[in-house]
Amino acid sequence: MADSILKVAAKERREAASTMDKKTTALVKQIHQSKHFIAFTGAGISTSAGVPDFRGPHGNWTLQAQGRPRTEHANTLQAIPTLSHMALVELQNRDFRAVSNFEKGDHDHRTTRKCARCGGHLYDTIINFGESLPPHAMQLAQKNAEMADLCLVLGSSLTVTPANTIPEIVGQRKGSKLAICNLQETPVDGISDIRIFSETDILMTKVVETLELPIPPFILRRRLVVKVETQEKDRHRVTATGVDTDGTPMTFLQSVRLEGCRRVARAEPFIILLRELLQSGSKLKLDLEFMGHYNEPNLELVHKYDGEGEVLYWLEFHVQSGEWSIVKEEGLADATESLVIKK
Numbered sequence: 013m014a015d016s017i018l019k020v021a022a023k024e025r026r027e028a029a030s031t032m033d034k035k036t037t038a039l040v041k042q043i044h045q046s047k048h049f050i051a052f053t054g055a056g057i058s059t060s061a062g063v064p065d066f067r068g069p070h071g072n073w074t075l076q077a078q079g080r081p082r083t084e085h086a087n088t089l090q091a092i093p094t095l096s097h098m099a100l101v102e103l104q105n106r107d108f109r110a111v112s113n114f115e116k117g118d119h120d121h122r123t124t125r126k127c128a129r130c131g132g133h134l135y136d137t138i139i140n141f142g143e144s145l146p147p148h149a150m151q152l153a154q155k156n157a158e159m160a161d162l163c164l165v166l167g168s169s170l171t172v173t174p175a176n177t178i179p180e181i182v183g184q185r186k187g188s189k190l191a192i193c194n195l196q197e198t199p200v201d202g203i204s205d206i207r208i209f210s211e212t213d214i215l216m217t218k219v220v221e222t223l224e225l226p227i228p229p230f231i232l233r234r235r236l237v238v239k240v241e242t243q244e245k246d247r248h249r250v251t252a253t254g255v256d257t258d259g260t261p262m263t264f265l266q267s268v269r270l271e272g273c274r275r276v277a278r279a280e281p282f283i284i285l286l287r288e289l290l291q292s293g294s295k296l297k298l299d300l301e302f303m304g305h306y307n308e309p310n311l312e313l314v315h316k317y318d319g320e321g322e323v324l325y326w327l328e329f330h331v332q333s334g335e336w337s338i339v340k341e342e343g344l345a346d347a348t349e350s351l352v353i354k355k
Contacts, residue, residue, distance in 0.1 A: 024195040025209035035208050036218040039164070042189050042206070043103075043223070046162040051100055052179050056167020056194060057212050061091040092306075092331065093230050096166055099216035102225050145175065157181040162189045166212045170198040232306055232329040234264050238298070238315050239322045246289040252282040252298060255324075264303055271297035290317050300327075311336045 027035065043049060093101075139145055154177075157163065163182035170176040170192075176199075183190035183203035191206040192198060193215045201207055208215055220227055234254060241249040250270060254262040261280075268282040277284050286296075294317040302308040308329050315323065324341040 022196040025197075026195065026211075027209050032208070032210060032214070032218065035206055036215065036222060039191050039206055039208070039215075040219055040222045042162050042191065043219070046189075048156070048160045049103075049162045049164070050156050050160045050178075050182070051103075051164045051166060052168060052175075053096075053100075053166045053212075054168025054170075054194075056169075057096045058091070058094060059167070060094045060096075060211065060213050094213055095227055096212040096216040098227050098230060099220045102220060102228050105228075106225065150174065153178050154181065158185075160188060162191070165190070165192040165194065165198075165200075166216070167194060168198070169194065169196060170200045176200065229330065229332050232308070232331060234302075234327040234329070235262070236265075236300070236313070236325045236327055237322050238296075238313075238325065240290075240296070240315075240317060240320060242290075242320055246287060248286045248288070248290060250284045250286055250296065250298075252277070252300070253280075265300060266303060267301040269299040269301075271299070292318055306331055307334070309334070309336070311338075313338060 153175075157178045158181060160182050163179050165179050168176075170179060179190055179192070179200055180203070182188045183200060183205075189205045190200070190203060191208070192201060192204045193208040193210055193212055195209060195211065217227070235257065237251075237253045237255055239251045239253070241251075243249055252265070252268045254264045256262045263280065265280075265282060266278070268277045268284065270284045270286065272288065273284055273286060275284060296315040296317060298313045298315060300311045300313055302310070306329065311327065313325065313327075326339040326341065328337045328339070329335075330337070
C-alpha cells in the first residue's frame with residue numbers, strides 16, 4: 013500500500029548477460045514442460061511504454077513520499093502495449109496460458125461519461141489502492157493458480173494483497189514452478205524456482221526468440237454495431253454504437269456522418285435519421301471519426317441494407333502501418349476486406 017512506501021526506493025538489480033541467457037533457457041524449458049502456465053503482471057510491465065510504476069526510483073509512490081512532482085509522463089490513453097504485453101499475446105495465441113493479470117492505475121472510479129443506453133454514470137474497472145478486486149476475477153485467478161504448474165511474475169513487487177497470494181499458491185505447491193522477473197527483491201523470492209533481475213521486455217524478448225516465435229504488432233480492435241430501423245416507408249433511423257466484447261457500450265467515436273445527410277451525429281447515441289426509400293442491397297456509407305489517441309484516420313464503412321436489424325463489425329487499426337480493416341461478424345472466415353482510409 014502507499015502508506016508502506018519509503019522515501020528511498022528498494023535497490024534495483026540487473027543480471028549479467030550470461031546469467032540472463034542461462035535463466036532464460038531454464039524458463040523456456042519450464043514453459044515447454046508446462047501443462048497449465050499462468051502469468052501475473054504488475055505495473056513494471058508497462059514502464060517501457062512511459063507509464064510509471066509505483067515503487068521504483070521514479071515510481072508514483074516513491075516520488076510522493078519524497079515530495080517531488082513528476083516532470084515526465086506518458087498519456088496513458090496513447091500508450092502502446094510493450095514488448096512484454098505482446099509476447100504474452102503470442103504465447104496465449106500459441107496455447108500457452110496467460111490468465112492472471114492485476115494491473116494498477118491512477119484514475120477516478122467514476123468517469124465523466126454516461127451509458128448511451130440507460131443514461132447512468134460509467135465506472136471504470138481499474139483497481140485503485142484501497143479498492144477490492146472483483147470477486148469473480150479473484151476467484152478465476154485462484155482457480156487457475158490451483159491448476160497451474162508454472163507461474164511467471166512480470167514486473168510486480170508482490171506486496172499488495174490479496175493479489176500477491178496468486179503466485180504464492182503456485183510457489184508453495186509441490187511440483188509447481190514459480191518464476192519471478194522484477195528489478196527489485198520481492199517477499200516471495202524465497203519460494204521461487206527461477207529468480208530473474210531484469211526489465212520484463214528484455215526477458216520476454218529473449219523468451220520468444222528462444223521459442224522461435226515472433227512478437228506480434230499491436231492492433232487496435234474496435235467493435236461497432238450498426239442498426240437500421242424503419243419508422244415509415246421512406247424514413248429510417250440509423251444508429252451506430254461502439255461496444256466492448258461483452259456487449260457493454262464503449263466510447264471510441266467522436267462523430268458519425270452518413271453520406272447524403274447534412275446532419276452529423278456528434279454525441280452518443282450516434283443516431284442519424286434518413287429520409288430515403290431503401291431497397292434491399294442499398295449501400296449506406298458511414299464516415300467514422302475516432303478519438304485519435306493512436307492517430308487513427310477516419311474510416312469509411314459501407315453498410316449493406318438487408319432490412320431491419322443489427323450488424324456487428326470488427327474494426328482493426330494496424331498502428332504501425334496506419335491502415336484500417338473491417339470484418340462483418342457474419343461469415344468471419346471469408347468476409348475480411350480492407351477499407352479505404354480517409355485522411
